[in-house]
Structures are given as C-alpha cells and as structure tokens.
Amino acid sequence: KxxxxxxxxxxxxxxxxxxxxxxxxxxxxxxxxxxxxxxxxxxxxxxxxxxxxxxxxxxxxxxxxxxxxxxxxxxxxxxxxxxxxxxxxxxxxxxxxxxxxxxxxxxxxxxxxxxxxxxxxQFTSDDKYLAVITENGLWIRDEVNETTNIINADKINNNLLINVSIVQFDKNFNLLQIIESEEVNIKSKKWKINNPFITKKNATDKLESVNLNSNFDIEIINNLFSNLSSMSLMQLSKLKKDYSKLGYSTVGIKVYENKIF
Incomplete structure (x- = not known):
C-alpha cells in the first residue's frame, strides 16, 4: 500500500x-x-x-x-x-x-x-532526415538543397565512416551520381570524403578528396541512438549486436541494461 x-x-x-x-x-x-x-x-x-x-x-x-x-x-x-x-x-x-x-x-x-x-x-522539422542501424551497417537518408543522399557505411570508427556508399538523387528522385569511399570524416556537418570514386553518367572518376554538406555530424548521430528508454529488453539486445557489427560502442547500452537490473 x-x-x-x-x-x-x-x-x-x-x-x-x-x-x-x-x-x-x-x-x-x-x-x-x-x-x-x-x-x-x-x-x-x-x-x-x-x-x-x-x-x-x-x-x-x-x-x-x-x-x-x-x-x-x-x-x-x-x-x-x-x-x-x-x-x-x-x-x-x-x-x-x-x-x-x-x-x-x-x-x-x-x-x-x-x-x-x-x-x-510529427511536430518537428526532421522528417527529411533519417538514420538507422541495421545488420547491414549504418543507413542515413539526408536531404540538402533539394538533393537526397542515401548513405550506407559498414562501420563507425571515432569520427570516421568506413566503407561508405553515397547515392545522390535530385528532387524528382532521378539518379545524379554515386560516391564510394573507404573513409569519410564526419566530425562536422561538412563531411570530408577521402579518395572517392564518383560514378556519373556511366563514367567513374577518382579524386583526392571532396566535401559534402550534411545535416548530420558524429555528435548528432550519437544523440540519435541515445534514447534507449523507448526500447524493450529484446530490442536492446538486438541493437547491441548491431552496434558490435558496426564497430559502434556498446558501453551506453550495457550501462543502461545494468541500470534496468
């Protein structure tokens, strides 16, 4: 009572x-x-x-x-x-x-x-932007200046995305170009893509580096996955496995699980 x-x-x-x-x-x-x-x-x-x-x-x-x-x-x-x-x-x-x-x-x-x-x-302006972690790595949907970027990375290492593929579409969802790189620095919202292969109109060029404006940086991505209280115990366990595959730190999840128990 x-x-x-x-x-x-x-x-x-x-x-x-x-x-x-x-x-x-x-x-x-x-x-x-x-x-x-x-x-x-x-x-x-x-x-x-x-x-x-x-x-x-x-x-x-x-x-x-x-x-x-x-x-x-x-x-x-x-x-x-x-x-x-x-x-x-x-x-x-x-x-x-x-x-x-x-x-x-x-x-x-x-x-x-x-x-x-x-x-x-539903009452925020973030519906154009999305980031999720799956068994296939990190996926980001990002819209900047009427260009939609679909981004996939195998791993996160400190401020770097590893083995990155970026597919860019215009506002009518027509393919613009594909950017592939082994390493992308996302410390700020101005991403630095190192040694990218850029495929456009069936032609592929290799550059030393190129910059890409984004709505995301490493801090924002970290914060997106920090609200663990909306996940069940099974979802937390799955997320921890996905984090491990991605090379993402699982310390936060382990601390939260210990807090629950």
Whole structure:
C-alpha cells in the first residue's frame, strides 16, 4: 500500500511537470487542448521507471516510520515476529515486485515511450532526415538543397565512416551520381570524403578528396541512438549486436541494461 501511494504521488508530480513542458512544446501547433495531457501520459511511465530506486527507498522509509509511529513493531514482537522477519518480508516482496517491474512494467513503459517519440516527432522539422542501424551497417537518408543522399557505411570508427556508399538523387528522385569511399570524416556537418570514386553518367572518376554538406555530424548521430528508454529488453539486445557489427560502442547500452537490473 505504501509503495502504491508513493508511486501515485510521484506519477502525479511527473504528470504536472511534464504537462507544462508539452504545453510549451506545442504552443505554436494546431492541436486539441487534451493533446499535451495525452503526451504527458505516454511519457510519464518511463520517467517513473527511471526513478524507481528513489521510490523504493522512500516507500521503505515511510513503511517503517508508520510502523514506529503506530507502535506496531512492539505488537509484532509480542506475536513472535522479529525485526529480521519483517526485514526479510520486505526484501522478498521488493524482489518479486522488482522482477515484475523489469520484465512487465518496463516493456509496457518502453512501448509507450516509443509512441510518445513518434507522436512528438510529427511536430518537428526532421522528417527529411533519417538514420538507422541495421545488420547491414549504418543507413542515413539526408536531404540538402533539394538533393537526397542515401548513405550506407559498414562501420563507425571515432569520427570516421568506413566503407561508405553515397547515392545522390535530385528532387524528382532521378539518379545524379554515386560516391564510394573507404573513409569519410564526419566530425562536422561538412563531411570530408577521402579518395572517392564518383560514378556519373556511366563514367567513374577518382579524386583526392571532396566535401559534402550534411545535416548530420558524429555528435548528432550519437544523440540519435541515445534514447534507449523507448526500447524493450529484446530490442536492446538486438541493437547491441548491431552496434558490435558496426564497430559502434556498446558501453551506453550495457550501462543502461545494468541500470534496468
């Protein structure tokens, strides 16, 4: 009962705080007045999961304070229930609840978080840009000055994309050219393509280097894959395998998995 009370209080506070944030985000959008509440409800469960250690701590303290104030510890002693037994019951109860929260509640909250991000992304201007990691490496769809670039890289090594293929299309999706390179520096949004092979109109030229303007750099790409709370445990495991194949650091995922457990 104490745990439920603390969760409800925390949920209410998070909902109110998050509601102001969503109202501010949607202030220039033509949406229903209930939409910020809807977004807040989608986001709140994942925030609750993030602060569960704090919730458990407060609940335990509150539970024992209630026992002391009502002098129930003395009553338990008279009935043969020692402090160690009470503590053991609390530990076992916490363990069972913890298993449910990890394998049940977390899956539920991650799905809501995923829907929250999808709904919120509808109101951003990033729909022309997309980056995903698959078993075939990193894929990026990037639009700059009415030119669409479809980019594939086998690996990421520090600020470099390794074994890169860039297919460029005009605004009508007619093929412009294909750029292939073993190494592309993406430290800034002005990419430096080293020793590229450029195929255009059935002719291939090799250059020493060429620059390519992009909406992405290494920092933006890193941030795109940092929202792990919208993924289930199975999705995290798959993403970790894809990261390993790509040569991408899996430290962030491992840290997040440890945080969950």
């Amino acid at each position: 104490t745990l439920i009370e603390v969760i409800l209080i925390s949920f209410s506070l998070i909902l109110i705080i998050n509601l102001f944030e969503e109202i501010n985000f949607l202030k220039d959008q033509d949406v229903s007045g209930y939409y910020p509440i809807f977004l807040s409800l989608l986001n709140a469960p994942s925030i609750i999961f993030d602060i569960l250690p704090f919730i458990f701590l407060v609940s335990t303290l509150w539970f024992f304070i209630k026992l002391i104030n009502k002098n129930e510890l003395s009553i338990f002693k008279y009935t043969g229930i020692t402090n160690n037994k009470i503590l053991g019951i609390v530990v076992v109860f916490s363990f069972i609840i913890g298993l449910f929260l990890i394998f049940g509640y977390y899956t539920f909250s991650s799905k809501l978080k995923s829907q929250y991000l999808l709904k919120k992304n």
